[in-house]
Amino acid sequence: MGQPTRKTHLHGFHSQRGRMVSFAGFEMPMWYKGIIPEHMAVRNAVGIFDVTHMGRVLINGPEAEAFLDYVTTNNVAALAPLSAHYSTICNELGGIKDDFIVSRLESEKLLLVPNAINRAKDYEWLVKQSRAFDVKIEDVSDNIAMFAVQGPKAEQTLQQICDEDLTKIQRFKGGWAKLAEVDVYVSRTGYTGEDGFELFTWNTPLSNPDNAIKVWNAVLEAGQRVGIEPCGLGARDTLRLEAGMCLYGNDIDENITPLEAELSFVVKFKKEDFIGKEALLKQKTEGLKRKRVGLRMLERGIPRPHHEVWRKGEKIGYVTSGTFSPILKRGIAMAYLSTEYAMENTTVDVRIRDKFVKGEVVTFPFYDTRQYGFRRET
Amino acid sequence: MMRMHDYEIPDDLYYSKEHEWARLEGEYAVVGITDYAQKALHEIVFVETPLVGSELKQMEVMGVVESVKAVSDIFVPISGEVVEVNQALAESPELVNKDPYGAGWIAKILPANLNRDLENLMNAQQYADHLRKLEEK
Numbered sequence: 001m002g003q004p005t006r007k008t009h010l011h012g013f014h015s016q017r018g019r020m021v022s023f024a025g026f027e028m029p030m031w032y033k034g035i036i037p038e039h040m041a042v043r044n045a046v047g048i049f050d051v052t053h054m055g056r057v058l059i060n061g062p063e064a065e066a067f068l069d070y071v072t073t074n075n076v077a078a079l080a081p082l083s084a085h086y087s088t089i090c091n092e093l094g095g096i097k098d099d100f101i102v103s104r105l106e107s108e109k110l111l112l113v114p115n116a117i118n119r120a121k122d123y124e125w126l127v128k129q130s131r132a133f134d135v136k137i138e139d140v141s142d143n144i145a146m147f148a149v150q151g152p153k154a155e156q157t158l159q160q161i162c163d164e165d166l167t168k169i170q171r172f173k174g175g176w177a178k179l180a181e182v183d184v185y186v187s188r189t190g191y192t193g194e195d196g197f198e199l200f201t202w203n204t205p206l207s208n209p210d211n212a213i214k215v216w217n218a219v220l221e222a223g224q225r226v227g228i229e230p231c232g233l234g235a236r237d238t239l240r241l242e243a244g245m246c247l248y249g250n251d252i253d254e255n256i257t258p259l260e261a262e263l264s265f266v267v268k269f270k271k272e273d274f275i276g277k278e279a280l281l282k283q284k285t286e287g288l289k290r291k292r293v294g295l296r297m298l299e300r301g302i303p304r305p306h307h308e309v310w311r312k313g314e315k316i317g318y319v320t321s322g323t324f325s326p327i328l329k330r331g332i333a334m335a336y337l338s339t340e341y342a343m344e345n346t347t348v349d350v351r352i353r354d355k356f357v358k359g360e361v362v363t364f365p366f367y368d369t370r371q372y373g374f375r376r377e378t
Numbered sequence: 379m380m381r382m383h384d385y386e387i388p389d390d391l392y393y394s395k396e397h398e399w400a401r402l403e404g405e406y407a408v409v410g411i412t413d414y415a416q417k418a419l420h421e422i423v424f425v426e427t428p429l430v431g432s433e434l435k436q437m438e439v440m441g442v443v444e445s446v447k448a449v450s451d452i453f454v455p456i457s458g459e460v461v462e463v464n465q466a467l468a469e470s471p472e473l474v475n476k477d478p479y480g481a482g483w484i485a486k487i488l489p490a491n492l493n494r495d496l497e498n499l500m501n502a503q504q505y506a507d508h509l510r511k512l513e514e515k
Contacts, residue, residue, distance in 0.1 A: 019420070034421050035446040234447055300468065302424050302444050324423040324446050331424075353426075353442065 008052040009145045009209035010216055018232055024116035026053040028233055035234035039326045042192050042239055043372050046151035046223050047231040048216065055114035056144050056200070057123060061135035064108050071129050071275055072102065073258060075268040079104045082174045084189050087266050088258050089122065090276030094283060095254035096261065098122050099246060101189050101198075103174055111185075111200075113146075115248040129275065145204045145212035149219055150196030150231075150239075152376065157223040158197060162186070171195070171374060180218035182211045191236065193243025193365050195374040238323050241332065243373065244294055244364020250305060251292065251320040251334050259283055260336065261292045290317065291342035294362045295350065297331035301357035308351040309335050316341045319350065327367045337361070382506040383513065386413045388479055392496055393505035394437065394455040399479065400487075400499065407456040407492070410483040411443060414509055416475050419445040425471045427463035428485055434460065436495045440485060443474065452484060456495050462486040 005027045014020060018029030028050070031038060041047045059068060068076040074087035084103040088096050098118040103111045114122040119141060126137050149158055155166050164177040166186070174187040183202055190196040204211045220228055237247065246252045252261050257280060259267065267280060295303060303322035308315055322333035333350070341348070344363055349356035370377045380387040391399040397415035401408045416422065424444040434440055440454035463485045466473060474482035489495065500508060 030447070031420070036421050238446060300424065302449075304449060324444070326446075 006053075007206070008050055009204065009206060009212035010050045010052070013213075013216065013230070014050065017230065021233065023233055024053055024119075026116065028053055029230075031232040031234045032230050035232070035238060036326045038229045038231040038235035039238050041227060041229035042151045042194055042231060042235065043327060043367075044152070045227045046149060046153040046157050046196075047229045047235065048219050048223070049148040049150070049231045049236055050145075050216070051148050051198070051236075052145045052212075053116040054141075054146060055112070055116065055119035055122065055139065056141045056146065057112040057114060057126065058138045058140050059110045059112065059126070059135055060108060060138065061133070062108055063133040064110050064135050067130055067133040067135045068102065068110055069271055070133075070273060071126065073268065073274055073276065073280075074102070074266040075271060076102065076104075076110070079110075081105070081107055084172050084174060084187055085266070088263060089125065090258065090274075090280070091254055092276060092279065094257040094259075094276040094279035096248075096252045096256055096258060097125060097254060099248055099252060099263070101187070103185075103187055105174075105185065117249055143203060143205050145201045145209070145215070147199045147201075147216060147219070148190050148192075148196060149199065149223075150190045150192040150194050152195060153223065153226040153228075154194070154196040157219065157226060157228060158186075160222040161218045166197075169197075180214050182215050184215065191243075191245055192239040193245070193367070193373040194239075237321075238326060241321055241323050241334065242325055242327055242366045244334075244366065246292075246334070247321055256336075257283055260288055260290055288339050290336045291339050292320075293335055293337050293342045294364050294366060295319070295322075295333040295335050295348065295359040296328065296362045296366060297333075297350070298347070298358040298360055300331075301350070301352045301355065302331040303333035303335075303350045303352060303357075303359070307333075309337060310349045310351060310356060311341060311346070316348065325366060327372060331357075331359070332366050333359070380502045380506050382414075382509045384417065385509060386479070387502045387506050387509075389502045391479070391502065392455065392499035393502070393508075394453060394499055395508060396437070396453045398453055398455045400455045401479075402492075403486075405488065406461065407458070407487045407489050408483050409440075409455055409485050409487060410478055411452060411474060412505075413478050415443075415450075416478045416482070419443060419448055419450060420475070421445050422471045422474045425467040425474060425484065427467060428454070428460045430460050430463055432460050433490070434458065434487075436491070436498065443471075454485070454487065455499055456487050456489050456492065458487040458490040460485050461488050
C-alpha cells in the first residue's frame, strides 16, 4: 500500500542501533538507548538527531523576499542574510498549512524547512502561489542531509570539528563552515528549547551518503567526552513538548489559526498583504474563542491527544499533545481551552480514560528557564 | 527458566496471549506483565492498577501501563476478586521494567474459576512458541 518507506543517509546506523518506526513515509529511529536518557542528554549535555526526513525548499530570485512575504506570515523583509526566523504559512481562512524555519542564505536565496508530513503539500502550494512572482522554487530535500545538534554542550562539541568560530553565530543566525572537512550550512536553531545547531550538508544525495555519515560520526566522536547521545523521534517529541513548541498535525493544522495557537508573534499585520491576512485580522478584531495552553498535571496520569479537558462539570477544551515530562517527572500537555479559561493557574480536570485527573494551566516552557533551555543561568 | 531471544520466560507461570502472567501462591494468583511486554513498551512511566475489591472476568481490562510514547491495556489472566495491588508502582512504575516477574507484579487475585481459566492460558513452552511466531511476523 502507498509508497515504499524512505530512508535517510544514516539508515544503516539507525537500524543497527535504534528501535525503528515509520514516520511521514520515512523509516526513522524512535530511540536508541531510550527516550528518557536521550532527552536528559540534550537537557544536560548534547544530543544529535537525524532530521533529514524534513523538507528543504529553496526560493531563489529577485522577488524571493516579496513572494515569501506574501505567502508566509512573518516579516521576511526584516530577515538579514545568514539569519533565520520561525514562521507559518496560512490558507485564505487563516488556518495553518505549515510552520517552519525560514533562513535567508543570500539576499535573493531563502531556505524553508517544511515538516516531513507537509513536504509535498507545501511544495505544490508554493509553486501555485508563486506564478505572479519572479522566483524559482526548488525542492532540494533529497540532496541535503540535515542533523540537529542540541544541548548546552552543542557549541563546545561542534567547535572541535569546525573551522569557523561558532561563538560568532548567535541564536537564529547562521553561516557556512567546514565541519569534518565537509561543507555545511550551520544554523543556530532547533526544536528542543536548548541552545544548539542545525546542520545542512549540501550536495549529499542519498546515492552518495559519505559526507553525511562523515559529519554524523565526527559529531558523535567529538561529543563523546561530554556524554553525547544519538537521539530518536521519541526524545525529539518530549523535548519540543517540554519547550512548548507545536507539532504540526497534533497542535496545529489547517483548522487552527496562528492566533489561536498563540503564535501571533509570527503574524505581522503591518505587512501590506499576505495569504490569510483578512481572515486573521477579522478573528483578531472579533476575539478568540479558544487558545493553546500548557497543562501541568497535579495528580498522577498522562494526558494524551483527544483527551477532554473539563472544569466544574463543563467541557472546556481538549488535549492535542501529551506526554510524561522527564524533567518534571509528571504528565504535561498542550491543549486548546475556551479563552476564558486559558489563564495561568486555572485548575482543570483532564479526562484520562474514565478518570478525571487534576491539572493546571501553565505558561511555556514547562521547565524552569533558569535551569534549562537556551536562557539557562548555569 | 526458559528464554526466547532476549525474553525471560519462567517455567512456573501461566501466560496469556496478551503477555500477562499468573503465578499461583496458595489460594491466590499473582499477576503481572511479561518480560516481552515490558521490553516492547520500554521505559514504563505510569501504571494504573485495578481497584481492590473489584471483581474481574478473565481477560477483562484490569489496568493500564504507559511508556513515554505508548498506552497499553493490561488484561487480567485469571477471573476473580482483586485482593491486593502493588502500591509501589505508583511511585516506581519502572519496577515493571526492572523485575517484571517479581517486584513489578501488578495485582493479587482470589480466583473465582481457577481450573477453567488455566485451560485458556499457556505454559512456558507454549508461550515461547507464541513469541517465536510473533517475532517471525
